[in-house]
Amino acid sequence: MQSEIIIIAILASLACVIPGVFLLLRKMALISDAISHAILPGIVIGYLIKESLNTPYPIIGAVVFAMIMVVTSEALHRSNLVKPDTAIAVVFPPLFSLGVILVSLLASNVHLDTDAVLLGELAFAPLDRMIVFGSSVPKSLVKMLIIVIINLAVALFLFKELKVSTFDPILSKSLGFPPTLLHYLLMLMTSITAVGAFDSVGAVLVLAFMITPAATALLLTSSLSLMIVLSFGLATASSVLGVLLALRLDAGISGAISTVMGGFFILAYLFSPTSGMVTKMRNKMRIKNEYALSIVMYHLLNHSTAHDMARECSFEHLADQFSYPERYLKKIVNKAIEKGYVEETNAVFLITEKGKNEAILRTDY
């Protein structure tokens, strides 16, 4: 049961990662949020046809409403009266609300409620089972596996097409890969994935699965294929850790997975070796220190002639000369002494031969 929950979570996360990476790079992260909400009326209508979620109708309904969302918001911003993000934000809440109203009016006595839609019922997902090749497996596991396979196939076969149309739509068009077609393919993939994943993991986790691993991976790598692989890894790790954490704490599974994913993002944001905040600050500090060392040494070099040395090369004068705080300056001078660039005699700093060479080297741009 526990392992089944973990497997379903992993499959859902892998399915979401694939459209998520491309949505993120197309600066359409918000679209995944909008789609995962706007499909609700479609799901309800599809459900009502056979009073069951296990028919193709909810998926068809979801795709129809996802397309209504996408096409309407695009038409709005093409009119030049509304910005693209506003257009999305204006269109999806009414659609979602329509879904909520439909649920409460028509489907109130059935297995479909708004909490389940938003937060999912991952813990109950293994209860709904079917027989495959003689063994009993959770229906949502089968459903997510199929979606993972479809998405993986699309990403593998159309990798270069998706890449070029994301990076440079004009080139894509002139090479014979219509960017509009690929855009709608991605929208279709996003909505099928969202509808497949929502009843096991919920709309909120769908959004988190689509965007957070991709955003984390982008902080760690600058290669698209590596970004996808890393996102898979992050999604899988978050699913496993999240489910274990939830069971340990007896908390909601979706929430626990989202939290773990958010944790990974914060770690990458702070400590990514290429673009993390801490790395950046450390680099900045290093550059600042090196620069300070260079100009202090250059000053000492310029005044290493006998007549003004005593005056120009005292600590008081250096403190006067440079706008650095005294403590910082002391640290820099000490570093120069430590490296053997500078010697202190009678409170006067003398630049050594080694220091002279270094100073000339450093200022020779």
Added chain:
Amino acid sequence: MDILQNNIAIEVEDLTVAYHHTPVLWDIDVSIEKGAISAIIGPNGAGKSTLLKSMLSLIPISSGTISFFGNPLKKMRRHVAYVPQRSEVDWDFPTTVVDVVTMGSYGALGWITPPGKKERKLAMEALEKVGMEAFANRQIRELSGGQQQRTFIARALVQDASIYLMDEPFAGVDAATEQSIIEVLRELRANGKTLVIVHHDLLTVKEYFTHVILLNVHTIASGPVHTTFTTENLQKTYKGKFNALKGGIDELIV
């Protein structure tokens, strides 16, 4: 390819383009010879980039026809390469220089087939031509403006088109880059390619180009540089503003 034997590479007839019902190009007629290297010249807002983009069906046109070697663009896409302004793509996209250049080969590969060793080799050769082979594995976000431009040109080389349309390839690049770009363009021309380039610098027109299209919403004049690039035509193109160049065209013609 028999199609490409036609002497006229590009024919633009009665082209009118409007943004929000305000014409930005009015009744343009231009015909570009095969093997020419033509500059599109005109003041800001003259519609230079718009002309290139409408040739490529990147923006809707109000009227007119555009043909490449006598055929509509739809049939000829593979023979037409476009080098956009650098600002038109997101340089933070997670990819490398050689990868961007390889994209030029995607059209020949068609759907689904991924690029392989052959395409990578083509990309490396193109990078060598523009002097960028040392940057092949760099992240594109680390490139300077001139390097971005050369990456784009290498990508167009990989497309192996017959017609190259370039939007200000010399904008914001240093003299050395400009020199290496013009060498590549001359080599293309020597191989029988046709080039159309949006250009800003009047001083280099004589040196770089064989033909010139003077544009200011209308076509003011178009033809070989020595007969078309005259003081009179430039004054018409730039209206009063051209007087700023006191020496007039003579300075430019040297």
